[in-house]
Amino acid sequence: MFESQLPPHLQARYQASGHWHNKTLLDFLDEVAPSRLDKVAVTDINSMTGRKNSVSYRQLLQTSKRIALGLISLGVERGDVVSYQLPNWWEFVALHLACLHVGAVTNPVMPIFRHRELSFMLGLAETKVMIVPQNWRGFDHLAMVREIQPNLPKLEHVFAVGGSGDASFEKYFLERRWEQEIPDAEKMLKDRRMQPNEVMELLYTSGTTGEPKGALHTSNTHFANLRQIVQRFRLTGDHVFFMPSPMAHQTGFLVGMEMPLSLGGKMVLQDIWDPEVGLGRIQDEGVNFMMAATPFMADLTDHPALPKYDISTFDIFLSAGAPIPRALVQRATERLKAHIISAYGMTENLLVTSTRLEDPPEKVFGTDGVPVPGMELRIVDHTGKVLGPEQEGEIQSRGPGQFVGYLKRPEKFDTDEEGWFKTGDLGKLDPDGYVRITGRAKDIIIRGGENIPVVEVEQLLHKHPAIQVAAVVGVPDPRLGERAAAYVILRPGHSFTMEEMQRFLAEHQMAKQYWPEFLAVSETLPSTPSGKIQKFRLREMAKEQFKTA
Secondary structure, eight states, rough: OOOOOOHHHHHHHHHHHHHHOOHHHHHHHHHHHHGGGSSEEEEETTOOOOOOOEHHHHHHHHHHHHHHHHHHTTTTTOOEEEEEEOSSOHHHHHHHHHHHHTEEEEEOOOOOOHHHHHHHHHHHOOOOOEESEEEEEEEEEEHHHHHHHHHGOOOOOOETTTTTTTGBBBIIIIOOOHHSSSSHHHEEEEHOOOOTTEEEEEEEESSSSSOOOOEEEHHHHHHHHHHHHHHHHTTTTOOOEEEHHHHHHHIIIIIIIHHHHHTEEEEESSSSEEEHHHHHHHHHOOOOEEEHHHHHHHHHHHOGGGGGGOOOOOOHHHHHHHEEEEHHHHHHHHHHHHHEEEEEEETTTTEEOOOTTOOHHHHHHHOEEEOOHHHEEEETTTTTBBOOOTTTTTEESSSSSSOOTTTTTTOOOOTTTTTHHHEEEEEOOOTTOEEEEEEESSSSEEETTEEEEEEHHHHTTTTTTTTTEEEEEEEEEETTTEEEEEEEEOTTOOOHHHHHHHHHHHHHOOOOOOOEEEEEEOOOOOBOOSOOOHHHHHHHHHHHHSOOO
């Protein structure tokens, strides 16, 4: 189920180049943790309990092994999938380390997902164990998973952080001393330990089809990228790393969790985004580095309380996930007094490009960066011909940080024999090799760094008895990047309102973040002679009709 689709000659190339380090996160921890056992590894604030947790490297290593043994007691084998739908809490970190100890595949899923999305994701992954928060932002996650579990025959065990009884994560994994109950526990974990070329992460990403794709990564692909980020930004274990973006996104998983731990640094987590709370965390913890999407930068930069906080330690804001308005980069540079780094990447290929600390303002404010060492970019036209500087076309990427396939979807790999991956994004390169993202060929909307699967939303709207045709497009938004607008043509004699759309989507258990925020009922929509909706024209209409600034 988790075979690499990367051609053998490319695997050999990345090994020979030295970009694949042949280490897992546990191997890096073996090197850095002994000198930092009593230093804080991760600190969080659980918004549901109001409790602040600070966990040392010693505690994190011990606890992750205990959780690993608890997973083994449940029958988790090498290659089994452990899914968890947790906010940015320390338990998220410990669970990933536990999976590495067991040789299980980590599958983090976003807390926003509901019955519809989870049923598909857990079913495709054949998840054996699922961990959720008991309640999160007023929603009972345990009850939700219990409702879908009968349709998931492979899902044997469900636990809840903050739960009670047999479903309590704390009682089963933390309070029981599994290391004393299981004979030869250390040897068992050593024998089970994940290897660098084994798939260790399954992360779903929305694309142009109506269902998510499960991107597969190994420790080698992740750390090929991470070590280059560390070098480019001169990061060390003495840095303090802030992550308010969900760790169930590649941004949070890669840069918020793996990178600090591999250096022996301190992770500062925030589970619910509030910019003033974020400013307080930066001040109180002496944060030096953070990575998040554009809305986080805008909120910190423009918050009226900013002058009240001493954020003089703050040095680097790495922003990716959605195009960054150039005016915001300039404003953030001035107000946050930090290096604003523009970057480009995605779940499949991690961080492909970024600007550099020493880059001149015209590169920082006007581009999305230059490839990190080991990664390559090219721009091609619709025939596959490679284009020259300043010519717009589809972006293709290649390098040792790229994913090794999609779960059970080999036909979707979109990577040729030479390793070039079709990103679906449009852009152009300047004469110096810096890229500027100009648009997306893929039919998705990026709202605050979160991909909205347009086709899935449209397909569900088409099920409504009043709707004859539905089309969803993005509307530019100064804070979130984009918001979704739905255009519908109704069946004769029917009516349809925003309230009815919201009721219908809720009834069908679609994640609220996917709901269109604007609605237009039309008699016709712009289309080609063959009847295909011209979405480029629809986007222009929406831009004028639904101004958000």
